[in-house]
């Protein structure tokens with residue numbers, strides 16, 4: 001058995017509701033930073049100070065791996081890359097992090113159209129687009145040097161492989177060491193909150209949006225087959241009860257789907273109607289998350305043929321398969 005690599009958590013503040021984010025310094029044959037925190041002064045200073053405690057600057061890193069494009073994880077990527085550090089992500093991240101203007105336009109028109117199909121009032125929809133833009137201000141655009149291949153060995157860290165773990169984000173990447181049961185999992189599995197399977201646009205010029213909750217459930221089910229002894233999450237403390245937590249997340253999703261199925265009753269409702277009924281207090285402040293949550297669970301119910309979707313004057317209506325209409 002080879003000597004275990006050292007995993008050093010570096011926890012950085014974020015301006016987001018999720019709270020602090022964990023980056024990790026992985027020291028083995030190579031010295032690797034995993035994730036970098038948001039592009040804020042506080043996060044940058046603390047990241048530099050934490051690396052300094054280990055006698056490191058950005059340029060001393062052998063490589064930088066970013067788990068997914070969200071700004072709490074990818075925010076300082078560009079600066080690290082500019083220090084000459086090989087920057088690794090999945091290829092799915094490229095349109096999101098590279099600031100591709102065509103993709104940005106595509107994304108905006110996707111959300112605008114989808115929200116209108118979902119019955120979201122225009123003013124709310126516009127506000128969500130503003131929020132999305134603000135989120136992007138917490139990272140600088142860059143293009144990864146190397147795209148990780150799922151199943152491939154992580155350079156310089158014997159026994160670690162890359163895993164593609166989509167659902168929370170389409171480009172989600174994790175590191176896994178089978179023998180030691182170590183999973184450096186970004187936001188795939190968090191100890192204190194369930195990861196939202198956020199709505200995402202289809203790839204440029206493709207027509208079907210990915211069913212992110214279904215993808216996420218697939219990812220969770222795959223993880224159940226692995227040897228996960230210690231999970232190092234992107235938020236919260238490391239934990240060891242991974243399979244219990246995965247079962248709970250899957251179960252909670254099924255329960256939420258049931259709640260939505262019951263809410264539909266004999267009615268035909270839009271996504272927005274369901275958002276208001278299911279999250280009467282939260283929907284205004286967190287509309288993006290709430291819409292993703294409801295739409296994701298509707299995808300699950302549709303997939304299981306428990307509900308139907310009809311379109312009428314540009315609005316999508318959902319109803320129980322057995323409803324009398």
Ligand SMILES: [Zn+2]
Pocket residue numbers: 018021070072073187234235
């Ligand atoms: Zn996160």
